[in-house]
Amino acid sequence: MEKFISLKAIVAPMDRPNVDTDAIIPKQFLKSIKRTGFGPNLFDEWRYLDHGEPGMDNAKRQLNEDFVLNQPRYHGAQILLARENFGCGSSREHAPWALLDYGFRVVIAPSFADIFYSNSFKNGILLIKLETGVIDNLFNDVAATEGYELIIDLETQIITKPDGSTVKFDVDEFRKHRLLNGLDDIGLTLQHTDDIKAYEQRRRTEAPWLF
């Protein structure tokens, strides 16, 4: 997993609640057996006017010019500003894979769905929860200023706006630690092999039908 320390980048607004993982990456692209290559199909049904299928040349497809990510002012955005319950629905990790592959490293929203939240951090994407009022202001700021950028610093947990004002954000200590260091969860857990074996030995007596 790639580390996340700090980022200065353009913000793109996704102004609708309950953006589900089916919308983030539609099911036909889940047939892939790889972790990469989902970026061109991120938000496929909103982004293109025609129906997308795996293997199509996306450069030749008809873009939905009204869709936010197709607007030139948001090109190169690495921070997505969203509404409540972002990432709800299916557990597909293809959703954070698609966001990451497109270039997003941060999503800011009032709330996130649980499984999406966990999946994103495991892929080096920082999710930031802020109060609705703060989010409303950010939507206004982004709309008002072309090329609106934020600086996000994970170590200090501070967002700095273009005018120099700051917003503090919370993040779980364990997730922050893993993200700052780009740590591999499996490697960390395997350091506790003896604990897992001891647990199994005890459970074989307590609940032998589980083995």
Next chain:
Amino acid sequence: MAGKTLYEKIWDQHVVRDNGDGTALLYIDRQLVHEVTSPQAFEGLRIAGRKLWRVDANLATPDHNVPTTDRSKGIEDPISRLQVETLDQNCTDFGVTEFKMDDIRQGIVHVIGPEQGATLPGMTVVCGDSHTSTHGAFGALAHGIGTSEVEHVMATQCLVQAKSKTMLVSVNGKVNAGITAKDIVLAIIGEIGTAGGTGYAIEFGGDAIRALSMEGRMTVCNMAIEAGARAGMVAVDQKTIDFVKGRPYSPKEDQWEQAVKAWNELHSDADASFDTIVNIDAANIKPQVTWGTSPEMVVGINSKVPDPANEKDAVKREGMIAALKYMGLTANTPMNEIEVDKVFIGSCTNSRIEDIRAAAEVAKGRKVASNIKLAMVVPGSGLIKQQAEKEGLDKILIEAGFEWREPGCSMCLAMNADRLEPQERCASTSNRNFEGRQGQGGRTHLVSPAMAAAAAVTGHFIDVQDM
């Protein structure tokens, strides 16, 4: 000392170690595996040179991509075929038991787990699929995980988890005749919203939940995720134990008594405290139909399509306007005047024998209406299909004009060939009415199997009690 909730009991039994940072290493008893969310996990193991920690804790089946029509020629779509073949190859290479496409035991993972006794009370159950919450019906702690976590469980038999908050949703009293588990859970989601359960493990209790069959409880827990909760659960009672007994993976005679003794403890203590309690009056629940593009956009069949003008919250109002536009509906239209094009009875929510019986009961002696382009019934597993055929349900349904298909996820998410065309409207017993879920531009209305069958034979939504 205060008592424990069911969630806390199972949690405590599975803590391998406290990590001291707000998380614990939690032991996982069962992992169910399907073709869509596992290939990258197996690949990760290969790259790192890792093996499965406990091969026999895993059980696999292909379900999302499998055709529901004649399977003798295999899968036509080469990309779908590769994904299923990849699962076959991975299971062979790593030694995982798999019910392949031509196995009578093949079916939707969340149907076959309980059917085989591979889901047991008190277990921790995971799968790379959000509807893993289904298994909580057995007094298990079950939830969906992403592919990184699938790989983590494969390699370590554990997950790094933070404890959830606890919510009790108590459905009190008795439901009216014709009200099913699906109506109960849709009404709950309508009440608490699609994010109402975020951060929680929900325990469903109350007389109306206790009165449900195991199939019904699975339907309710299945949709806990649609209320935002990763896990839904129901306390163990005699129905749970009777259901589990004698299944292939259930404890055998010498361990049965010991297991039952442990399972009888799997309920929240009388003095346990929940972070949140929601009370719902069962008698007020009507047959439910969703009208929008989120499961919380749901009303009783006797209601009208809601009017965004009456919504004060601006973000919600915009959401309603967008949903009505996508759904091609006008505010204030009576729900029972909405005509449908297709009917889908199936999915991990409603494809069990009880669901097929309910559909057949409505279909018996009637015909699918002339405006219905397709009405299909997709059993949840090969064994359910066999059981339904033994009961003659297939004949009743076929006679009425329904198509009787092979088991799989099918048009719940349309990864195989079963899908809606743009603007087609579907009465569906599945779990998600998201935009494009059943096919790009498709319009999904979530209902119970009886309500779906009623829509099929009348051509529009109707209160099944009025038929």
